[in-house]
Amino acid sequence: MLQIDRRILSHFDILLPILVLPIIMMSYYLISEISTTLADKQLIYFSIGLMSFVFFFLIPIKRLEWLIPLFYWLTIILLASVDFFGVSKLGAKRWLDIPFIHFTLQPSEIFKPMFILMLAYLIKQNPPDRDGYGWASFTKISFYILLPFFLIAKEPDLGTALVLLLVGYGTLFIVGVNKKIWITLIVLISASTPFLYHSLHDYQKKRIMDFVSEKPSYHVKQSIIAIGSGGLNGKPKEEATQTHYKFLPIATSDFIFAYYVERFGFWGACALIFLYAFLIIHLITLNLKLRKDYFAQVITTGIGLLLFVYSSVNIAMTIGLAPVVGVPLPFFSYGGSSFITFMIFFGILENTIAFRFDPSHRMVKY
Incomplete structure (x- = not known):
């Protein structure tokens, strides 16, 4: 037993918390500067x-692999039920109301871990051959990617739907798909772009038009002013007027990167981006260590891609290089859903890495 414990500890990836903890600590510091009430709530989210x-680190995930399809379909049912029983907020129906406790649940957040686990399960059960997946296997896996895409996009929550779509097909690209399939898809998507644009909601078209127009929207304009005013070294709290005079909107969540740069300047922005880049590169390169374990490979790749898409889109959005969408900066933006979801992801990841040699965590077939 002691030998097993040593092996578990020796395979625990200590670099992940080393990279994530500074991001979390800086996030709390900034949020507490803006609002002590929000900072207190964030501590609750940190605890959860x-x-x-x-x-998720302690449960025997690989031993319970056979349950993954069941939970995937349960979360799909929750996503589908939003259309019938969902609660509307700000024109979008994305939440389910839990009776008696006055609490709303967002199924798309619960679905994210199940999405990556289901991809890992499918690819482990049917790994690619030497030339990558052919049309039959690619179509089968695509069904599990496209079904939640359409359900989430219908809410409408096109941002989350596109993130999952990119993560799903990005994972397949890394795992291996015949290049003829990618060429065919690129031609089809390029030809259908006008039809896809006309199918968007009016507010989604407006975001795209704001992005391509010469003048940025009000939100982006104030964000760029905040970033520019930070200079090389940033400003003291009292001089960060863009945020504290409420010019910068949603300064604790969607545009928290702009406030961070206003406070800590260009060099601070470089340090934060370096942390994210190092974390993402570390996750992707773990594939070299896990090359014989498709289940662990897909999980590390999926989480790495998810972090890349969220962080790059959020930062690009604040400087006017991407349309404004409700995509949080992982571990940095205020809020519980995103933070808890990513902590679940990292619990699953550490579980698959640390326990991969523990016989008590091996899959049981039923």
């Missing part, structure tokens, strides 16, 4: 996130 990490 930590408990979620410990739970």
